[in-house]
Amino acid sequence: MAIPPQLACKLSDHAAAVQEFSNLAPGIPMTNQMLDDMLETLSLQIIWQVQSVFSPPVDGLVRIDVYFQIHEQKIGKAVTKYIRVGVGCWGGMDHPVISHGERDFQKRFEFDRQGLKQAICFAQEKAQNIRRRGFCEPCLKRESPEKRLRVGDTGVCALCLLHKAVF
Numbered sequence: 001m002a003i004p005p006q007l008a009c010k011l012s013d014h015a016a017a018v019q020e021f022s023n024l025a026p027g028i029p030m031t032n033q034m035l036d037d038m039l040e041t042l043s044l045q046i047i048w049q050v051q052s053v054f055s056p057p058v059d060g061l062v063r064i065d066v067y068f069q070i071h072e073q074k075i076g077k078a079v080t081k082y083i084r085v086g087v088g089c090w091g092g093m094d095h096p097v098i099s100h101g102e103r104d105f106q107k108r109f110e111f112d113r114q115g116l117k118q119a120i121c122f123a124q125e126k127a128q129n130i131r132r133r134g135f136c137e138p139c140l141k142r143e144s145p146e147k148r149l150r151v152g153d154t155g156v157c158a159l160c161l162l163h164k165a166v167f
């Protein structure tokens, strides 16, 4: 949403930052028209995928991808649509480290303006979380490398952190 002029006036220098926060993407304010148009296009297909490829890999990450799946559900005679979002990431080309079906990385939303907004926010949050954390370096360097997301700014994963804490 574009922020109202009165609010922009009160916020003065901070108006741009607040606007950016409520934007769909950098420089693109979220409007109802935009959400309606997006829903119209999304309903044409069952699966939509967007991805970010890192070449060379960044913190062990090769790829983050997000699926938006449009499902239909029949309850009695009523057919309702919903959006299922799944976020996954890859540390090599063999198999995903986090797959789209994983519990914390997938969620279901209503197929409407509000649902689409929430679906996009969910995908943003999960993808940015993965990108911020990257993979634990000590685990990557092991003889049989493991790919685990790092914890906060510790530089290591939860398991390495537990090891450090205990010994």
Ligand SMILES: [Zn+2]
Pocket (backbone or CB within 6 Å): 136, 137, 138, 139, 148, 156, 157, 158, 159, 160, 161
């Ligand atoms: Zn580790």
